[in-house]
Amino acid sequence: MEPRIAVTGLGLVTPIGVGREDVWNGLLAGRSGFAPVESFDTHRFNVHLGAEVRGFEPAPYARRLDPARLGRASQLAIAAARLALEDAGIDSGAVAPERAGVAMGTTSGEPREVERLDDRIQAGEVDRVGPEFLSLYPCHMIAAHVARELGFAGVNTMIPTACAAGNYALAHALDMLRAGRADLMLAGGADAFSRITYTGFARLGAIAPERCQPFDRNRKGMIPGEGAAVLVLEPLERALDRGARIYAELAGYGLSCDAHHMTAAHPEADGAARAMERALADVGAAPSEVSYVSAHGTGTPTNDRLEILAVKRVFGEAASGIPMSSIKSMIGHTMGAASAIEAAVCALAVAEDRIPPTMNMDDPEEGLDFVPNVARELPVRMAMNNAYAFGGNNASVILRKVGL
């Protein structure tokens, strides 16, 4: 009999705030994290908004490691990990290190390090490239840095499955815990604001000029962001034994691949629907048991349309009665961190019976309840978190009340 797995701690670093309480209050209030990009000069772009984490100081979180020798995504990840452990009431020194692991997702790893390399090459200064590129850039360093900071010696995996990576990391951590390969897993995602990412989405014409409006008829695109989220996962029995606060059970997941196009979703939402169906099967739940869907909801015209189609395929007639919102309307698209942040939000929704709104909705698409502009109170027994990525990678995870 596989153990059930509890979510007992949440660490969040986002464009609208830092820490569980600040972020949750911000989301319920519809706070916006969009502002002109500061990380780099955007004068050659025709869009200028981003969702950066402003004023972030890694020093309070990176206590064992020197923040100056960490890439920004690692800094964000370490902050989220420290916050999550603190939230779970776990002292990292009191954990059996061999039984504590880390699984993190990302889109770009530490893109600023390759951008720094490119600046050097561009300036004809290859001679100035030192050992730092290899010690900072490879994406696996994010999970490695989190584990080094905390002294965690168990499984350590980086899963760079782009914009669905946070959900993939949660799925991987769930595998490890179910198989008894760890007693404690920190799982989540991290991404740093990046010139490369911004350039790419701008070239695709996918960046909104003024605001992000998922599922609104006049939506004009996504807004790139950055951030990190870490969830503390442990077997339910252990969590109960230590009297931990339990937000939710991480009940199951489903993964699939469109095998259709690198950047465009399947025209019939085939892969997205299969991921949701597989997650429901993993949990052993019927679609009608889902009380809230946390949408991928980037705000691009095509992706949102296909996501609506996918949900209708899976939930059928019941779809219109299941609230579905996208917090990307507030915090932007935080890439590899996005689905981890959204999973944390699902855990809070399950714990508090409240769901955050989709903001900036003037003229919602028809057919589904997008929770327009105002947070809602309702019993959230089971929440589904959906994420879709470049490469056709689809991942759905399901969180539910422990009593179920």
Add this chain to the structure above:
Amino acid sequence: MRRSVVVTGAGVLSPLADSPAGLHAALCAGESGFKEIELFPLDGLSGNGSGPRRAGEIRPFEPRDYLGERNLRPIDRTSRLLLAAAQRALDESGWTPELRAEREVGLMLGTVFCSVKTIAEFDRRGLQLGPSHVSPLDFANSVINAAAGQAAIWHGLRGVNSTISAGEASGLLAIAGGTSQIRGGHADALLAGGAEELCFESFLGHLRAGRLCGPDDPLPFDARRGGFALAEGAALLLLEEAAEAAARGARVFAEVLGHGSAFDPLETADGAAQAVARAVRIALDDAGITSGDLDAVSVSASGSVAVDRAEAAGLAAALGASGAGVPVTAIKSMLGEALGASGGFQAVAMLGTLGDGFLPGIRGLERTEEDFPLTGAGAGTRRVAVRRALLTALSADGHACAVVLGAPQ
């Protein structure tokens, strides 16, 4: 009752050969896969001849030999290597396009950079010409899961599709992850292994980090070693749930008996050795065997002074007295360090050993350090009856992974 995982096919593109049988034969013959680097100029990088000039570059590499006439333009080198290896593994396993349309096949890919060349060139083009002059195709390939996505599209792989990064341990972790997916009922069949290309950006990074050997070939475990040679390639196993494989009458080459992984958070030689030892012990427990049941070991030792030493110490600790003397090979002496692809190389090569009982020697190994603990490491190819084999990997950043393969029952 736990679901069993078997290997029903393999594909490889390596510096020595482009088939599992060819790779096994070349390794057993002690061939060197190193060539003068031609993929990028070494101007100013090679330190007046004292620096590295050779690598496990795959040359010639004609993707069309494997992939036919479909449009390869949007596919970069890492993805082309992967697509070719995947084609071979799917062909060998009997997972035809018709069968893949009917049932899902997944992919668990280990890679360190995917294509840092694609990523960096995309960025530099934006810097040079302005953001509106970059190519959307290049952007699609700039994500680290791009190769796995391209392979899914090319080959119609609709099942679980994931990318795993853990440095030089990425490939074995992908095989471990794929095994977990099948055991857990999330997949019935998937490709698992790794892919990595040789490129200027990776070479420069490794050179400046002081990890590469000089102009001579790398010497894993030898006292004279001074670093590794970079390499490239792709290697995949087709992993399948045993009953499903039997039901479709597939040939079984091996069984994945167990896996384990661990991490060294301390950045010390001892910490890294302990991580290896833990990973091996977990893998043996998972396989339900002890170290005395092992007939062969393939390690990730590459010629790195510190990492080779830590891997040897950790492996020796886990083998203990009952496993001391088990024959050990280090195929990076012939293939080089192919980063994400390396674990796949080890796994595919071991299929050959499971098949005919020949374990390649460690090329160039003449003299180990005085306290070198692995008495089973030797230069010559040996004949051993192999029923159970261990694969180990230790990354320079502290990731350890071990996989136990068994001969087909």
